[in-house]
Each structure stands twice: as structure tokens, then as C-alpha cells.
Amino acid sequence: MILPLKRIHESFFCRDVLEVAPDLIGKVLVIKNDKTISEFMITEVEAYRGEEDKACHANKGRTGRTEIMYHSGGHIYVYLIYGMYWMLNFVTGNKDEPQAVLIRGIEGFDGPGKLTKQLKIDGSFYGENLCYSDRLWIEDRKQKPDIEISKRIGIDYAGDPWVSKPWNFRISYPKNC
DNA sequence: GGCACGATGTGA
DNA sequence: CACATCGTGCCG
Numbered sequence: 001m002i003l004p005l006k007r008i009h010e011s012f013f014c015r016d017v018l019e020v021a022p023d024l025i026g027k028v029l030v031i032k033n034d035k036t037i038s039e040f041m042i043t044e045v046e047a048y049r050g051e052e053d054k055a056c057h058a059n060k061g062r063t064g065r066t067e068i069m070y071h072s073g074g075h076i077y078v079y080l081i082y083g084m085y086w087m088l089n090f091v092t093g094n095k096d097e098p099q100a101v102l103i104r105g106i107e108g109f110d111g112p113g114k115l116t117k118q119l120k121i122d123g124s125f126y127g128e129n130l131c132y133s134d135r136l137w138i139e140d141r142k143q144k145p146d147i148e149i150s151k152r153i154g155i156d157y158a159g160d161p162w163v164s165k166p167w168n169f170r171i172s173y174p175k176n177c
Numbered sequence: 178g179g180c181a182c183g184a185t186g187t188g189a
Numbered sequence: 190c191a192c193a194t195c196g197t198g199c200c201g
Contacts, residue, residue: 008190046193063197065188083185085194102193153192 006139009131013073017092017099018045021047022169024090027142028108031119032135038119041143044093044105046152048089050098053165055158058098069098074131078116078123085113086122090130090138102152105170146172 004006008027013020022045029040046144049054057066057079068077074155077089090099102112110117121136128139150168 007190017184021194048193057193062188063189079188079193081192082194083187083192091194111195152193157191158193 006141008138008140009147010072011073012138013090013092013130014027014094015073015092017047017049018167019100020090020092021045021101021167022147022149023173024101024103024138025086025147026141026145027171028139028141029103030137030139031121033120040106040108040115040119041137041171042103042106042138042142042170044101044103044110046104046169048100048102049167050156053158054162055152055155056098056100066098068127069100070096074129075129076125076128076133076136078121078126080123081113086116088116088121089114111128149170 005074018091024042024045029042031038034073050056051058051061053059057101058069060066062070065079068075073092077091079087088103091100092100103115104112105121109118115173123147125136128136148170149166151166153162156163
């Protein structure tokens with residue numbers, strides 16, 4: 001099949017997660033369900049970086065679940081949380097550098113569990129590659145939104161210094177005065 | 178608005 | 190047993 005011209009490829013994802021994560025804000029997630037193609041701008045992401053990061057699943061080392069994080073950038077890491085919600089992540093960096101970006105928000109759907117439910121993303125996406133999948137990929141529309149940086153959400157268990165790393169990136173909207 | 182709580186399945 | 194969450198019910 002013909003791949004879309006604007007699809008983002010490996011050179012984008014095979015960089016450190018702290019470079020890729022903010023660059024994903026404003027990019028467009030494209031998903032094909034049945035024959036319908038939908039597009040959503042990415043509005044919030046979070047970086048998880050390496051075995052030393054206590055909040056990163058790779059902190060537990062290489063396991064059945066974390067295996068895909070040790071692959072090269074562009075692979076899709078999906079896992080189930082609280083028995084109910086699928087979390088969508090993009091692997092970044094080079095092979096054997098376990099990193100990933102959690103997609104926390106897209107235009108119209110704030111919340112990592114809400115967006116996967118809306119887009120019907122589940123465990124069957126585990127291990128697919130954004131650079132080659134025929135149902136999920138990322139496009140660049142040359143939007144460069146302002147970005148707000150804060151600490152990661154829902155990882156208090158990780159403790160210092162990981163709990164306070166400024167690794168959450170979200171689109172910055174104009175403030176009311 | 179904010180806080181407490183429980184749903185619910187899986188990996189280590 | 191904890192978990193990168195979310196919806197509901199209650200408060201007042």
C-alpha cells in the first residue's frame with residue numbers, strides 16, 4: 001500500500017525520550033478503524049526513561065511486558081492498568097535503551113485511559129510500529145504550539161528524584177486574567 | 178469543586 | 190499485591 005507522505009519515521013523516534021516527548025506536542029495521531037480514518041492532535045505526553053527511572057516499567061528490567069521498550073524508537077507499547085484502561089506509549093531511543101512516551105491527551109480527549117477507549121486501542125497494538133502500521137501512525141502538520149512543563153502524574157510511589165522530574169509536557173493554552 | 182472509593186485483570 | 194486511571198457519590 002502507499003504510505004502517507006506526512007508520516008513520521010524512525011529518525012524522529014530514535015532520539016532521547018526527553019527530545020521526542022516535547023516534539024510530539026502538536027503532532028497528529030492518525031488511526032484507521034475499519035475504513036474510517038480519524039486524526040487527533042497530541043496535546044499531552046509524559047517521558048519514561050531507562051532502567052534507573054523508578055517510574056519507568058523498565059525499572060523492573062527486561063520482562064515479557066517491557067520487552068518492546070528495549071526495541072528501537074517507533075514501536076508501540078500498550079499495557080493494561082487497573083484491569084480496565086489501556087495505556088498508549090511510543091518507544092523512543094535506540095535498541096537496548098528502554099524508553100517510552102505515554103500519550104496522556106489528544107484533542108478532545110484528556111486522559112490516557114479515555115483516549116484509548118475512544119480510539120479503540122487495546123493490547124493488539126502491542127509491538128506494532130508507528131512507521132509501518134496500516135492502522136496507527138503520526139503525521140507532522142508543522143504546528144509548533146507553546147508547551148507547559150510539569151512533573152509526571154500518578155507516580156508518587158517512585159520517590160525522589162524521579163517523582164519531581166519535569167517530564168510531563170502539555171500544550172499551553174492562553175490564560176484568562 | 179474536591180475528595181474518597183471501588184471497579185477489575187495482569188504481571189512480578 | 191500494586192498498579193503511568195476514571196466515574197460516581199457525597200458533601201453542604
